[in-house]
Amino acid sequence: MKKPLISGLALATLGSALWACAPTARTATATTPAADAAPAQTATPPAPVDWGRQADEFLANYSAQYQKLYTQSSEAEWRSNTRIVAGDTTNSAATARANEAMAAFTGSSQNIADLRQLLEHKDQLSEIQVKQLQTALYNAANSPQTIADVVKRRIKAETQQTEKLYGFDYKYAGKSVTTNDLDELLRKEKDPKKRQAIWEASKAIGPTLKDGLLNLRGLRNQTVQALGYPDYFTYQASDYGMSREEMMQLVRKINEELRPLYRELHTYARYELAKQYGQKQVPDYLPASWLPNRWGQDWSAMVDVKGVNLDATLAKKGTEWQVKQAERFYQSLGFQQLPPVFWEKSSLYPLPKGATYKKNNHASAWHMDLNNDVRSLMSVEPNTEWYETTHHELGHIYYYLTYANPEVPVLLRSGANRAYHEAMGSLMGLAATQKPFLVGLGLQDAKAKTDQTQTLLKEALNYVTFIPFSSGVMSEWENSFYADNLPADQLNAKWWELVKKYQGIVPPTTRGENFLDPATKTHINDDPAQYYDYALSYVILFQLHDHIAKKILKQDPYATNYYGSKEVGSFLADIMRPGASKDWRQVLKEKTGEDLSARAMVDYFQPLMAYLKEQNKGRKYTM
Secondary structure (H helix, E strand, O other): OOOOOOOOOOOHHHHHHHHHHOOOOOOOOOOOOOOOOOOOOOOOOOOOOOHHHHHHHHHHHHHHHHHHHHHHHHHHHHHHHHOEOOOOOHHHHHHHHHHHHHHHHHOOHHHHHHHHHHHOOHHHOOHHHHHHHHHHHHHHHOOOHHHHHHHHHHHHHHHHHHHHHHHOOEEEOOEEEOHHHHHHHHHHOOOHHHHHHHHHHHOOOHHHHHHHHHHHHHHHHHHHHOOOOOOHHHHHHHOOOOOHHHHHHHHHHHHHHHHHHHHHHHHHHHHHHHHHOOOOOOOOOEEHHHOOOOOOOOOHHHOOOOOOOOHHHHHHHOHHHHHHHHHHHHHHOOOOOOOHHHHHHOEOOOOOOOOOOEOOOOOEEEEOOOOOOEEEEOOOOOOHHHHHHHHHHHHHHHHHHHHOOOOOOHHHOOOOOHHHHHHHHHHHHHHOOOHHHHHHHOOOOOOOOOOHHHHHHHHHHHHHHHHHHHHHHHHHHHHHHHHOOOOHHHHHHHHHHHHHHHHOEEOOOOOOOOOOHHHHOHHHHHOOOOOHHHHHHHHHHHHHHHHHHHHHHOOOOOOOOOOOOHHHHHHHHHHHOOOOOOOHHHHHHHHHOOOOOOHHHHHHHHHHHHHHHHHOOOOOOOO
């Protein structure tokens, strides 16, 4: 999870000092001194302002207060996500107060004025000073106190939306179920009618969130408009140093590059699932309830690769082993042991049966104090999906720990861009599931024969199917929602129009505007207008994996073992260490020798194309 930067109390005295130091123009008046007057004193010109020193003083004070308020906000958010009690507003009220204090500081009118003044003199400042000041101004745009009432309402609305989202009681077959339960049922159930009921149960939360989401759109847009951004989507894209149009152009390009492979996978899935569910008629588009994931973003459960099903082995290992093993993996690459606070304060496992409260079941990693207090919120169970997720979440955690070093200022302790964080996590998830790695851990028998094509197919049904959802459906819908002010009576219609266009998926029944299916996706509510991060992260992940396999390990990209390679650890640490203090494009070019491109991802799955085309001979293509 990428914790949102929210914004508190002005450094008024510092601001006054800045303004007091600004040189003022003086007009000399020529006069003729009287004969007996003392010789005229030459006026001493004012000393020039040392803007570098001014920036240092401002940033030292600002960063200390920012870190303190960020930590308080994180702690409050943590309680709101790990202890949700129906009807109890204690945590939400405390979270709102902490976030309001943060907002009042980062968005204070005085801070905005001081930041703008310092940036007017950026030619006299160092690059690292300018980066910090620009980051602070970016943070201010999310909470400008020039419209404090709007910011306060937005924070309250976000807190309420989170509580509705994670406090919802899902029901299936007359019983309360968790999202983990629904996901498991969608992976295993073979009866199409039951599948439809499970899928519909997973979407029941949507209407509850509609009013809150529409309210949030207005508040989010108004907030950033106060600092000159036209809409919230544009604001989020600007964090990459890109305009909204440039970002949409980039994600559309990625989608196009992977479209031929996705088209083959889509055709294959329609025919294979029809067979699996005993349907004589193969539909032109995939019914959403046929897929093993609530949003059709991951189809990998369709394929069981013989000799690779880890569930039985992992069940014997237990839940705790998975998290400890993920830590051992990172240590084998040369990273440090996790700090004690991770084990003491994380929430790693499902709540015990009969617990009197709920928690957010969506896996996330938290950098509580922008220093060494790192935690993870998960609901780990002993299965393959959580095995991969633990490695992914610890990727975030080790990224936090690596850039929390004295060389990186507090304000720049984040990923090179937001996608890098996800790329690091996903890269380690991929590495941890390759055969030589699994054999080395004793999770797979070295003699077990595995079908390379089926393994690649399973991976494609995870990584490739995700791209049309992330860069297509999610990015296009949020772009339309925030930037084009999508009408309130077209929210669900637009969603399903995009789902059909990009994913070739249709709902199993009519989904009118009485539903709000996009809002069933966590990120639409509480991580808004940045889902393209995940699409870009997959592209970066395959660029990094391609480089590691071919240039560092000199191994087959389909059969690598990162375990124990200090050289791989050093390569990754070099990317992680600078945080956001270096330009993300420069980091990628320096480390891999190429710009952002889906080239490596397309190459990785190229051997699968021939197999799929053979399988799809005589089949009808509908995309």
